[in-house]
Amino acid sequence: LYRSRLASQFCRTELGGFGSNGDGRSFLLSGGACGYGTLVDVVPMKARVGSVSPVLFKGGEGCGACYKVRCLDHGICSRRAVTVIVTDECPGGGPCGGGNTHFDLSGAAFSRMAVAGAGAHLRDRGQLKVIYRRTACKYGGKNIAFHVNEGSTSFWLSVLVEFEDGEGDIGSMQLKQVPIRFLSSLFTLVHCLFS
Numbered sequence: 001l002y003r004s005r006l007a008s009q010f011c012r013t014e015l016g017g018f019g020s021n022g023d024g025r026s027f028l029l030s031g032g033a034c035g036y037g038t039l040v041d042v043v044p045m046k047a048r049v050g051s052v053s054p055v056l057f058k059g060g061e062g063c064g065a066c067y068k069v070r071c072l073d074h075g076i077c078s079r080r081a082v083t084v085i086v087t088d089e090c091p092g093g094g095p096c097g098g099g100n101t102h103f104d105l106s107g108a109a110f111s112r113m114a115v116a117g118a119g120a121h122l123r124d125r126g127q128l129k130v131i132y133r134r135t136a137c138k139y140g141g142k143n144i145a146f147h148v149n150e151g152s153t154s155f156w157l158s159v160l161v162e163f164e165d166g167e168g169d170i171g172s173m174q175l176k177q178v179p180i181r182f183l184s185s186l187f188t189l190v191h192c193l194f195s
Contacts, residue, residue: 008187017064019193021034023056031086032051032088032089033051033057033060033063033087033088033089034060034063034064034086034087034088035063035149035160036049036087036160036162039147039162040087040106044073046108047106047107047108047109048083048084048085048106048108048109048112048170049084049085049086049087049088049105049106049109050067050069050080050084050085050086050087050088050104050105050106050109051086051087051088051089051090051102051103052067052086052088052090052101052102052103052104053089053090053095053096053097053100053101053102054088054089054096055099055100055101056094056101056103057086057089060137062086062089063086063087064085064086064087064137064161064164065085065086065134065137066083066084066085066086066134066135066136066137066138067083067084067086067103067132067133067134067135068081068082068083068132068133068135069081069082069083069084069103069105069109069113069131069132070082070113070130070131070132071122071128071130071133072128072129072130072131073128073129076114076115076118076121076122076125077113077114077115077122077128078113078114078115078116080112080113081113081136082109082112082113083135083138084103084106084109085137088104090102090103090104095127101132103130103132107119107123110122110123111123131171135188137164139164141171143164144160144161144164145161145162146159146160147159147160147162148163157175159173159175161173
């Protein structure tokens with residue numbers, strides 16, 4: 001398991017507007033390139049997710065990383081930072097290209113940075129100057145959770161690491177096969193495992 005040291009100070013960059021598909025619902029809630037699917041819209045993520053430029057996405061290694069992001073416009077932004085979870089890579093080119101550091105946040109994450117009652121107004125602003133830093137992910141009582149993806153069979157297994165408390169850097173993962181035990185019915189509703 002690879003562990004990196006988290007930055008202790010904030011860095012400056014620009015933040016893109018929140019990603020919307022036209023109906024006001026964030027396209028980031030589709031789950032993105034990291035494969036989270038509909039999990040991004042439920043606890044513990046609570047839709048506070050974002051896509052990042054290739055510099056932070058790192059070809060997928062940035063999936064699940066957490067960042068504290070705070071906007072600098074004190075007229076509309078609160079002083080609190082929002083913690084966002086990387087679930088996608090923002091499209092190349094423009095502010096996401098050329099080696100730039102860039103965040104596109106969900107509407108929920110974007111609104112969380114605003115002063116009380118100004119979430120919609122902040123989302124209408126477009127790009128904002130922000131400061132950010134990598135932070136440990138906190139999932140309230142979960143050290144790590146796995147999700148077997150739909151479509152997995154006895155011949156093909158797809159597993160998503162849903163939540164990893166802490167820094168979120170997984171360098172590799174190994175699965176160990178255990179001896180197979182078949183399920184057998186004993187002419188009742190009770191099923192037994194035989195070794």
